[in-house]
Amino acid sequence: MRNSYLREPLVHFALIGALLFGINAVFTDRDESLDEIVVSxxxxxxxxxxxxxRxxxxxxxxxxxxxxxxxxREEVLYREAMNLGLDRDDTVIRRRLRMKMEFLARDLVDAVDPGExxxxDFHAANAEQYRRPARMSFRQVYFDRAAHDNPESAVETARALLGEGVPEAELGDSSLLQAHYRDESSERLERVFGGGFAAKLLDLPRGQWSGPVESAYGLHLVFIEARQPRRVAGFDEVRAEVLRDWQRSEKQQVLEAQYENYRTAYRVRIDDFPGRETDGVAMQ
Incomplete structure (x- = not known):
């Protein structure tokens, strides 16, 4: 009878509760004045x-x-967990507390109006960060190398026919590429045609058929209609972006300053430091 009584789950829970209460009483020196919970x-x-x-x-x-x-209930259990030291040596809790400390520093920056x-000044000092890629509009006629014994000759023949007024849609080989690209960035053209294609277009004259220009697919005759070189975006154009970048930069500086300030309050000792002959390394 006694053994079956001890096997009851409720008895186990009561014993666990008593144990936790006992540990709390032994290992915590509590100030009763701090036990008030105010729900304002x-x-x-x-x-x-x-x-x-919600x-x-x-x-x-x-x-x-x-x-x-x-x-x-949450506040009571939180305080008791802290009294028991359950927050110690818990990686998840340590990281969450670190994040909250860093959020406090970041919030300080968000509340600051940096002024125009x-x-x-930040925009001017980081001009390269706000460069915009070249943009261009052009027409192209595509030639598949595998479809011609002499693709370069096919390109020259097509160029001559274009000069005689033959419509470009009647020339070249079929492909999934567009015949006309409007105001495309050089970055996108590099992705579509392969590396180096957009750079080649920057050197072509405007208003005439040029080529052949090689891409990852084959050869192209290209007619440049409009082109805007790579440039630094004006401040008014990217003001919101500049503000975000300034805040990101300031937050990082504040976090470093916060850490360095707190760090001076600690003397750190690292035992068995790799690459050192001493048993321990003291860091100030």
Whole structure:
């Protein structure tokens, strides 16, 4: 009878609870003045607002009561977990706390208005970061090397026919490539035609058929209609982008300053440091 009693799950839970309470009593020196949990009006309003955002309606009286009780339960268990030191040596908790510390620093930057001059100076100092690729509009006639014994000769024949007024749609070989590209960036053209194709177009004269220009597919006759060289985007054009980049840069600096400031409060000792002959390395 006694053994069967000890095997009851409820008895196990009671013993575990008593053990945890005993550990807490032995290993924590608690200040009773810190045990008060205050659920302020602002906290209640926040709980109600979170509920309303999720369910698209305000909570009922009973639901609000349950929200408050759940918050109290969470706070009690959180404090007891901290008293037991359950946050220590837990990689997930350590990383979450680190993230929260870094979020605090980042929030400081988000609240700062850098001003127009600061952003313009940042734009000027990082001009290369705001370069825009060359853009161009052109027509092309494609020639498949495998379809011709002498593809270069086929290109020259087509060029002569174009000069005589033969429509370009009647020349060249069929392909999935477009016959006309409008205001395309050099970056996209490199992806479509293969590396180096867009760079070759930058050297071609405008307003006449030129080529052959080689791509990953074969040969092309190309008629450049319009072209805009690679350039630095003006500040007004990329202001929002500059602001984001400035904030990112400032956040990184704030995080480093925050860490260095906290770091000075610690003396770090690294035992068995790789590459050192000493048993330990003290770092200040």
């Amino acid at each position: 009006r602002d906290r209640i309003d926040h709980l109600a607002a979170v509920f309303e955002r 369910w698209q309606r305000p909570p009922s009286e009973q639901e609000l009561h349950d929200l408050v009780e759940n918050f109290i 001059k600061t952003l313009r």
